[in-house]
Amino acid sequence: MTATLTPAQRPLLLRNRDFALVWIGQVLSQGGSRIYQIGLLWWLLGEVSPDLRGIAAGAFLVLVAVPALLLVRVIGRVLDTVPSRTVMLRAEIVAGFAVAVVAGLAWIGHVPVWPVYVVGLVVATCQAFFDPCLTKATPELVAEPDVERAIGFESSTQSVANFAGAAFGALLLATVGFPGAVAINAASYAISALCLAAAKFRSSPAPKKSADAENRPEGLRQFLRALPGVWPLLACFAVANCFSAPTLLVLPLYTQVVLHGSAETLALMESGLWLGLLLGAVCAAYIKVPGRTTRFAAACIAGFGGCLCLPGLVPVEVVCLTALVLAGLCLGVANVKFVALFQRVVPDGRKGRFFAILQASICAGFPLAFLAFGALGDAVSPQTLWLIQGVGLAAVGLALVTMRDPRPS
Structure with a gap:
């Protein structure tokens, strides 16, 4: 006889549609951000003069780390007051639109250096909202017994997305060039937004939220x-x-x-x-x-x-x-x-x-x-x-x- 798995024994991604959709969005969002950063760094190194390459690359890396530090209070306040699905969906839409602008400029063959930094800052800001919101929203997607397993999925996916995103970004640059890599990145944000729009989140009880909001130091x-x-x-x-x-x-x-x-x-x-x-x-x-x-x-x-x-x-x-x-x-x-x-x-x-x-x-x-x-x-x-x-x-x-x-x- 063939053993049949009960619903609770099936893999989490197969028995929880909403978590699976958000997980796909996470893969596309975090991997897409890494692809964009690798592509932009490589493009910058080819556009600026040799004696400014180190400064240009260093400035870009510092710029993408700034939002999570400077906006920590704003991010925390938004995450505690705005529904998680809304925060992540808006972050993906804004990031996708910003990257699409660069993709359009790349296809017509005219990409000034300064928009690259602006879009890099926008994408990093969106990611600074998306990542902690994803962690905070885990109990809104899975039952209590599955929380730790879901965190394991999210943590492993973040590692793989960062590593594979860097490798895939380099591969895209070698095959479809900078315009194609940025266009694929914009498409990844669009698909991620569709996945998030289709997912359903459970809201925390309103009275508890109100009490915490009033007493928050x-x-x-x-x-x-x-x-x-x-x-x-x-x-x-x-x-x-x-x-x-x-x-x-x-x-x-x-x-x-x-x-x-x-x-x-x-x-x-x-x-x-x-x-x-x-x-x-x-x-x-x-x-x-x-x-x-x-x-x-x-x-x-x-x-x-x-x-x-x-x-x-x-x-x-x-x-x-x-x-x-x-x-x-x-x-x-x-x-x-x-x-x-x-x-x-x-x-x-x-x-x-x-x-x-x-x-x-x-x-x-x-x-x-x-x-x-x-x-x-x-x-x-x-x-x-x-x-x-x-x-x-x-x-x-x-x-x-x-x-x-x-x-x-």
């Missing part, structure tokens, strides 16, 4: 103090990101200087890291935590740090690849467990602002971490950089061990 410090058990975890999460993000900076240095590898070797190493992140995000929902989530997450982050120490101690290619897969696995599991914990303990009326702050803390950590480790890279070996990362992450893990799981407010 003013200012970032007061807001975080109103979540006494949450803000220390948020701080640890941000510090851990400062030590984990430079992996993408250290890895090319290590591959070239220590392993004496080629571009193919670097691609293999990065693929190992992304594969680990994907496996960790997918498997996290199936890992049951008997005790405190913070203690388990601390072990994952410490394990991540330990894995990063291995290439620093044993400079062998196969060791580095294995360590990166395991490091990505630990980080992927920790990310899902943290976000699932935040979903449980942060009140519905404050989730929008909280996840906007979480996004801003991550974005703020990237330039600081890259600047610090870039300066260190000129003074110490790549192996030492791995060890610094590992020790820093181990320290974060030790700090997390002392913390208790916050209780729902």
Whole structure:
């Protein structure tokens, strides 16, 4: 006899139409943003004079990181007061229209440099609203038992979209050129908007929203103090990101200087890291935590740090690849467990602002971490950089061990 799966045993994407539609929108939105950034960077390098290429590319990368930092209060307020479906749908429509303008200019063969920066800022602003709104809206799409599994899907998809979007963007530039790549990007936003328009979101109870809105503290410090058990975890999460993000900076240095590898070797190493992140995000929902989530997450982050120490101690290619897969696995599991914990303990009326702050803390950590480790890279070996990362992450893990799981407010 053939076993028949019950509805609850079927894959989440097959039994929840609304979540599947939003997930498709996430793939197209986040992947499309990455395609646009890669395409625009490549186009900029070909348009500006050689002595200005570094400044032009750096300015563009800084520009796309600005909205999540400067608009954190606005994003949080909008996410807490406007329906999630409306926020994400409008973000996709605006981003798609902006990219379509660049696509039109590219097809007629006249693209000034300044609109590229303006559209890049618009797309980054839309993404700054879309990403935390997607996280906040997860309980509006799935039942409580499926929340952690849905977070795993979203987390793994974000990793794959960023990685595949960069690779696909380069492929599009090589095949259909800049005009074709931007046009496909605009079409991805249009399809994403159609998916979001067809999805149905469950709204939180109105009385609870009203009470939270009336009692919401003013200012970032007061807001975080109103979540006494949450803000220390948020701080640890941000510090851990400062030590984990430079992996993408250290890895090319290590591959070239220590392993004496080629571009193919670097691609293999990065693929190992992304594969680990994907496996960790997918498997996290199936890992049951008997005790405190913070203690388990601390072990994952410490394990991540330990894995990063291995290439620093044993400079062998196969060791580095294995360590990166395991490091990505630990980080992927920790990310899902943290976000699932935040979903449980942060009140519905404050989730929008909280996840906007979480996004801003991550974005703020990237330039600081890259600047610090870039300066260190000129003074110490790549192996030492791995060890610094590992020790820093181990320290974060030790700090997390002392913390208790916050209780729902």
